[in-house]
Amino acid sequence: MGKKYDFKSIEAKWQKYWEENKLFKVDENPQKPKYYCLEMFPYPSGNLHMGHVRNYAIGDVIARFKHMKGFNVLHPMGWDAFGLPAENAAIKHGIHPAKWTNDNIEKMRTQLKSMGISYDWDREIATCKPDYYKFTQWMFLKLYENNLAYKEKATVNWCPSCQTVLANEQVINGACERCETTVEKKQLEQWFFKITNYAQRLLDDLEKLPGWPEKVKIMQKNWIGRSEGCEFSMHVDGADETINVFTTRPDTVFGVTYMVLAPEHPLVEKICRGKPQEAQVKDFVNKVKYISEIDRTSAEIEKEGVFTGAHAINPMNGEKVPIWIADYVLMEYGTGAIMAVPAHDQRDFDFAKKYNLPIKIVIQGENTPLDADNLTEAYTGDGKMVNSGEFNGLTVEEGKKAIIKYMEKNRIGKGAVNYRLRDWLISRQRYWGAPIPIIYCEDCKTVPVPEEDLPVLLPEDVEFKPSGESPLKYIEKFYKTSCPICGKEARRETDTMDTFVCSSWYFDRYCSPHNDDMPFTKETTDYWMPVDQYIGGIEHAILHLMYARFFTKFLYDIDMLSCEEPFTNLLTQGMVLKDGAKMSKSKGNVVSPEEIIKTYGADTARLFILFASPPERDLEWSEQGVEGAYRFLNRVWRLVTEYAEKIKAAKVPPGFEELNQATKELHFKTHFAIKKVTSDIEERFNFNTAISAIMELFNALNSYKDQSEQDLGVVKEAINNLLLLLSPFCPHICEELWQITGNNKSIYLQPWPRYNPEALVQDEIEIAVQISGKVKERIKVPANSSDEQIRQISLQNVKIQDLTKGKKIVKIIVVPQKLVNIVVK
RNA sequence: GCGGCAGUGGCGGAAUUGGCAGACGCGCUAGAUUCAGGAUCUAGUGGGAGCAAUCUCGUGGAGGUUCAAGUCCUCUCUGCCGCACCA
Numbered sequence: 001m002g003k004k005y006d007f008k009s010i011e012a013k014w015q016k017y018w019e020e021n022k023l024f025k026v027d028e029n030p031q032k033p034k035y036y037c038l039e040m041f042p043y044p045s046g047n048l049h050m051g052h053v054r055n056y057a058i059g060d061v062i063a064r065f066k067h068m069k070g071f072n073v074l075h076p077m078g079w080d081a082f083g084l085p086a087e088n089a090a091i092k093h094g095i096h097p098a099k100w101t102n103d104n105i106e107k108m109r110t111q112l113k114s115m116g117i118s119y120d121w122d123r124e125i126a127t128c129k130p131d132y133y134k135f136t137q138w139m140f141l142k143l144y145e146n147n148l149a150y151k152e153k154a155t156v157n158w159c160p161s162c163q164t165v166l167a168n169e170q171v172i173n174g175a176c177e178r179c180e181t182t183v184e185k186k187q188l189e190q191w192f193f194k195i196t197n198y199a200q201r202l203l204d205d206l207e208k209l210p211g212w213p214e215k216v217k218i219m220q221k222n223w224i225g226r227s228e229g230c231e232f233s234m235h236v237d238g239a240d241e242t243i244n245v246f247t248t249r250p251d252t253v254f255g256v257t258y259m260v261l262a263p264e265h266p267l268v269e270k271i272c273r274g275k276p277q278e279a280q281v282k283d284f285v286n287k288v289k290y291i292s293e294i295d296r297t298s299a300e301i302e303k304e305g306v307f308t309g310a311h312a313i314n315p316m317n318g319e320k321v322p323i324w325i326a327d328y329v330l331m332e333y334g335t336g337a338i339m340a341v342p343a344h345d346q347r348d349f350d351f352a353k354k355y356n357l358p359i360k361i362v363i364q365g366e367n368t369p370l371d372a373d374n375l376t377e378a379y380t381g382d383g384k385m386v387n388s389g390e391f392n393g394l395t396v397e398e399g400k401k402a403i404i405k406y407m408e409k410n411r412i413g414k415g416a417v418n419y420r421l422r423d424w425l426i427s428r429q430r431y432w433g434a435p436i437p438i439i440y441c442e443d444c445k446t447v448p449v450p451e452e453d454l455p456v457l458l459p460e461d462v463e464f465k466p467s468g469e470s471p472l473k474y475i476e477k478f479y480k481t482s483c484p485i486c487g488k489e490a491r492r493e494t495d496t497m498d499t500f501v502c503s504s505w506y507f508d509r510y511c512s513p514h515n516d517d518m519p520f521t522k523e524t525t526d527y528w529m530p531v532d533q534y535i536g537g538i539e540h541a542i543l544h545l546m547y548a549r550f551f552t553k554f555l556y557d558i559d560m561l562s563c564e565e566p567f568t569n570l571l572t573q574g575m576v577l578k579d580g581a582k583m584s585k586s587k588g589n590v591v592s593p594e595e596i597i598k599t600y601g602a603d604t605a606r607l608f609i610l611f612a613s614p615p616e617r618d619l620e621w622s623e624q625g626v627e628g629a630y631r632f633l634n635r636v637w638r639l640v641t642e643y644a645e646k647i648k649a650a651k652v653p654p655g656f657e658e659l660n661q662a663t664k665e666l667h668f669k670t671h672f673a674i675k676k677v678t679s680d681i682e683e684r685f686n687f688n689t690a691i692s693a694i695m696e697l698f699n700a701l702n703s704y705k706d707q708s709e710q711d712l713g714v715v716k717e718a719i720n721n722l723l724l725l726l727s728p729f730c731p732h733i734c735e736e737l738w739q740i741t742g743n744n745k746s747i748y749l750q751p752w753p754r755y756n757p758e759a760l761v762q763d764e765i766e767i768a769v770q771i772s773g774k775v776k777e778r779i780k781v782p783a784n785s786s787d788e789q790i791r792q793i794s795l796q797n798v799k800i801q802d803l804t805k806g807k808k809i810v811k812i813i814v815v816p817q818k819l820v821n822i823v824v825k
Numbered sequence: 826g827c828g829g830c831a832g833u834g835g836c837g838g839a840a841u842u843g844g845c846a847g848a849c850g851c852g853c854u855a856g857a858u859u860c861a862g863g864a865u866c867u868a869g870u871g872g873g874a875g876c877a878a879u880c881u882c883g884u885g886g887a888g889g890u891u892c893a894a895g896u897c898c899u900c901u902c903u904g905c906c907g908c909a910c911c912a
Binding site for chain 1: 826827828829830831836837838839840841844845848849850851852864865891892893905906907908909910911912
């Protein structure tokens with residue numbers, strides 16, 4: 001009897017071995033193909049959760065597999081270390097955010113290391129360290145230099161609980177992404193990155209990402225929200241004003257029966273001034289101001305509006321139409337003003353019906369009424385233009401082009417594209433972030449901090465207000481400075497940057513994490529970038545992944561990077577659930593990875609999490625499933641240790657011609673498993689089926705054990721391959737067993753096994769015989785049988801003859817190597 | 826409302842190109858071992874009928890295409906995710 005499977009000492013032993021021998025340390029090596037495997041770095045909350053375990057287990061299988069396949073694998077880890085929780089801890093418990101964050105990093109690093117992931121820890125980064133955020137500030141300066149960072153007074157999303165503004169992307173259903181507090185609108189002067197300049201490229205280049213899930217690409221596409229149409233101006237009747245409108249349906253411009261301005265539109269006040277409607281309009285504008293964003297944008301709520309008393313002229317036909325203001329027109333989109341065509345737009349239709357505004361049909365579908373009174377809903381389908389003067393008879397598509405052409409020729413308007421994507425608001429009124437490197441001087445105005453003065457250091461000695469207000473605003477020695485241009489006393493920007501700025505370029509930093517002069521060197525990014533495989537949660541589909549793409553494109557444009565897309569392949573892992581719900585403290589269904597690793601070991605935890613579900617799908621946590629994984633490793637341990645001494649001396653035979661049936665079978669199963677596991681990892685990331693193939697090989701070995709006559713060479717081959725195939729999933733136990741069976745070099749340094757096609761050639765194969773599509777018999781035929789021979793053998797089969805007796809055989813279909821279908825009548 | 830994904834035993838899931846549905850694991854049942862429990866080992870395990878050989882039904886539902894459908898087509902139900910007055 002051998003030793004029992006003592007995962008604790010085995011895991012500690014090999015983690016130490018890997019670390020001491022720097023097995024996972026990499027450098028650029030032009031002789032070898034590179035592979036950059038990256039998992040989204042965590043926020044150091046202080047506790048590893050199952051989502052992390054899943055994420056990093058997936059990444060580690062890929063990294064270890066690719067390494068054994070001969071790639072030079074970069075597999076780094078770091079910390080997305082700026083952010084609000086650190087500051088909240090400071091307010092609540094009086095711990096400095098830096099200390100809180102560093103303690104958490106220490107704790108989580110230990111937890112991560114106990115998982116045995118193949119990280120090159122020498123490349124570890126933390127975004128809150130001055131040597132990192134120095135370059136986040138550098139990024140800001142470069143964007144500023146290239147007119148892609150600007151400060152503007154705008155209506156912004158304000159979270160009263162977090163005491164800071166939020167980017168559009170961080171507002172979910174009108175509430176703060178972090179704390180779910182209802183977001184307020186505020187007028188503030190804030191810094192933005194001009195991501196909208198890249199809208200078209202961000203959209204177009206999605207095409208260049210075949211390795212991304214369709215779902216993520218669709219989400220980004222919708223978020224960018226490109227729409228094509230035209231912008232034109234309408235004169236205000238009797239005033240020297242024009243109103244620009246954007247429409248995607250210029251073909252319906254003859255059907256305009258009114259127009260609508262957003263209540264916040266700057267012209268509203270002007271055009272109703274002195275009119276009898278003025279008071280009513282003001283009331284309405286005020287009322288809208290106090291409706292929350294959620295209610296305002298809810299589709300359920302009936303549209304409301306008021307007439308301004310003013311009229312506009314339709315430039316195409318000279319018609320005078322009333323100008324309304326209504327809550328369904330948003331100032332943020334397009335020009336904040338629309339032409340209303342109730343006959344062909346459902347929202348306009350609803351509004352027109354409510355306020356008895358005229359409806360005029362200008363597109364005639366095949367079976368649609370011509371009389372607007374018969375219209376029960378807006379007609380938005382295809383058709384021919386009517387009531388549209390010289391444009392009558394054109395289709396919708398032809399009409400759009402013709403009208404735009406006419407407008408351009410007559411200087412009424414022009415073709416235009418609108419995006420839903422807004423510029424990225426990056427200012428945060430918080431302390432624990434990278435300070436925006438800007439100085440305000442009375443004479444020189446806005447002055448960027450010179451590169452050589454970076455980093456603008458966060459002062460450490462600060463006091464946190466219970467209100468959550470940023471202490472930076474009150475620290476004189478921070479904000480009081482001198483102008484870099486004229487030397488006069490000046491004031492520093494006290495806002496910090498959104499943490500998404502830090503995470504938009506960290507994957508570049510991993511390539512040369514210790515460089516002091518540059519965020520990264522081109523030599524290293526030219527070798528490593530782009531990331532070959534990126535793995536993380538779907539919740540970053542828009543935010544992080546779009547910002548990172550934007551940064552990469554910008555860095556490409558300023559010649560810092562040679563790639564335009566940062567992540568070639570993206571794997572979005574599903575959530576880890578318990579009792580059908582996401583694990584959360586409030587639900588009390590959290591399973592702690594630390595506990596699981598303590599009880600069963602990292603190999604078991606990894607095996608279970610990879611086996612339970614394919615990576616993209618949600619995974620239901622099961623204690624019994626974990627035990628099943630643990631049992632499997634124990635069985636592997638027992639079997640291999642039992643054989644260990646016996647197979648040490650055995651030689652894997654070069655040829656396998658002379659084997660008996662059972663041995664041949666084991667040899668076949670070994671090579672079948674190599675083939676299956678390789679393709680499951682490489683082509684499909686289906687780790688669950690790869691593991692089941694390994695289990696099948698184990699089961700074959702286990703039943704072979706009872707053979708009276710054993711070929712130890714074939715057993716050795718099977719065991720060696722079993723360990724090699726299992727090693728990316730459960731590296732510790734495989735290292736130990738690899739050593740016990742007489743190998744003295746780490747299994748990680750072994751080449752990935754290759755299957756021998758000859759071993760997969762079988763003498764006999766089983767063929768299913770169907771009668772009229774139902775399986776009635778299985779027959780064994782020589783593997784090299786022709787279709788005709790298979791056909792004959794099945795027809796001669798006693799059972800088949802019996803079942804077809806007295807029936808007419810209509811047709812026989814032979815599927816090579818698989819089945820025969822005899823169709824009878 | 827629009828877009829996407831999914832629905833297969835008691836459970837997690839497999840079936841990669843239209844070709845034997847349920848691999849692998851969990852659970853369960855019986856047996857062996859054990860003072861007992863646990864662990865381990867052996868056998869069985871989709872439903873229904875039958876002593877049995879076997880028959881029959883079966884991939885959310887209803888149709889269809891095909892020699893053959895979990896897989897393709899049409900309609901439909903349910904769940905999840907994203908967007909949501911975007912002009």
